[in-house]
Amino acid sequence: MSIDGIFKNTYKWKLTFPMIFLAITVFAMLASADQKTAIKGEITFIEHCAECHGDKGDGQGSVGPYLEGQRPTNLLDEKTRVRSDQDLFKIIRYGIHIEMPSWEDVLTDQEISNVINFLRILVPPFHLVPD
Numbered sequence: 844m845s846i847d848g849i850f851k852n853t854y855k856w857k858l859t860f861p862m863i864f865l866a867i868t869v870f871a872m873l874a875s876a877d878q879k880t881a882i883k884g885e886i887t888f889i890e891h892c893a894e895c896h897g898d899k900g901d902g903q904g905s906v907g908p909y910l911e912g913q914r915p916t917n918l919l920d921e922k923t924r925v926r927s928d929q930d931l932f933k934i935i936r937y938g939i940h941i942e943m944p945s946w947e948d949v950l951t952d953q954e955i956s957n958v959i960n961f962l963r964i965l966v967p968p969f970h971l972v973p974d
């Protein structure tokens with residue numbers, strides 16, 4: 844290898860380590876930000892959603908049997924898991940059918956996003972799960 848080549852190689856390595864370090868740091872910061880919003884989301888979920896969807900999101904909340912129409916969905920099911928974040932956002936904000944209320948006047952957009960983050964921790968979105 845020529846002197847020039849060795850110089851370029853060393854130079855590249857010197858840059859590579861700080862870049863990897865930076866990437867890991869940014870990743871860790873993002874992960875913890877997501878976790879924080881998910882914890883806030885869990886509090887909102889327990890406060891507003893658990894009575895129907897259950898503390899664990901499995902659809903076994905105490906109010907379920909008394910609803911006239913549809914039973915609360917098991918949010919751990921594939922049906923919910925395949926939905927995009929936007930889709931979940933719309934469902935939660937505007938409600939569906941009769942029994943799933945609209946949260947437009949109760950929760951802020953940020954609070955809805957936090958709840959979605961919490962749901963994603965209960966069950967990761969479908970495409971992230973290996974076969």
Ligand code: HEC
Pocket residue numbers: 888891892893894895896906910913914915916918922923924926931934935939940941942943944946958
């Ligand atoms: C009064 C009971 C009740 C409460 C409270 C409630 N839900 Fe629901 N939810 C339902 C019912 C019933 C359905 C099923 C509606 C249907 O499919 O017709 C549903 C459906 C859903 C769905 C769609 C699931 C799917 O994939 O089809 C999501 C997401 C959801 N609820 C999230 C929430 C969140 C988040 C909250 C709290 C902010 C909440 N729900 C509060 C009763 C409730």
